[in-house]
Amino acid sequence: MTTLLRGALLSPHFTVDEALKSTPNLSGIPANVRPAVQLAAQRMEELRALLGRKPVNPTSWYRDFENNQRVGGKADSSHLSGYALDFTVKGMRPREIMHMIAANVTTLGVDQAIEYGGHVHISFDPRRRGQLLLATGGGTFVPWKPTEAIQPMSKEPGSPEPGSSAWWLALAAAIVTAILTFLTKQS
Numbered sequence: 001m002t003t004l005l006r007g008a009l010l011s012p013h014f015t016v017d018e019a020l021k022s023t024p025n026l027s028g029i030p031a032n033v034r035p036a037v038q039l040a041a042q043r044m045e046e047l048r049a050l051l052g053r054k055p056v057n058p059t060s061w062y063r064d065f066e067n068n069q070r071v072g073g074k075a076d077s078s079h080l081s082g083y084a085l086d087f088t089v090k091g092m093r094p095r096e097i098m099h100m101i102a103a104n105v106t107t108l109g110v111d112q113a114i115e116y117g118g119h120v121h122i123s124f125d126p127r128r129r130g131q132l133l134l135a136t137g138g139g140t141f142v143p144w145k146p147t148e149a150i151q152p153m154s155k156e157p158g159s160p161e162p163g164s165s166a167w168w169l170a171l172a173a174a175i176v177t178a179i180l181t182f183l184t185k186q187s
């Protein structure tokens with residue numbers, strides 16, 4: 001296999017450029033990691049379908065040695081092999097994404113998935129350990145456990161919580177406006 005150059009697709013919804021976000025100096029995916037990166041892209045297509053085909057945004061994927069050091073990755077990081085990536089999904093919290101991963105660990109061939117505050121790390125290393133972790137900050141991790149009820153992503157940003165004082169004020173204002181509109185029409 002040869003180097004896969006920037007501008008090309010890895011799979012229908014993932015690009016070479018997305019896989020090289022952490023390696024700005026590279027013009028393409030090196031031949032030795034290309035199979036691993038393409039395998040990860042295929043598995044991410046399956047996960048994307050499970051997540052309702054929402055836009056998936058890889059934030060860090062393949063890292064060569066120098067760039068892994070630069071971003072503070074672990075010396076044995078699976079980003080070095082191309083099997084791992086960090087990503088976000090539009091309109092979904094890391095917790096919700098982890099619930100879907102946890103329910104499909106075997107079919108997706110997950111080696112490791114880690115829930116962070118703002119993203120999910122996932123590795124498709126062929127070891128397939130199925131390890132699920134929660135990052136608790138400062139490089140520490142605990143076993144990931146599901147929550148009973150998943151909070152859906154918040155409604156319109158900025159709209160008040162039903163029952164809150166801001167919500168009651170907005171309701172009162174709407175009623176006053178309606179009455180005034182009605183009275184204006186009568187006169």
Ligand SMILES: [Zn+2]
Nearest residue numbers: 084085086121
């Ligand atoms: Zn990662």
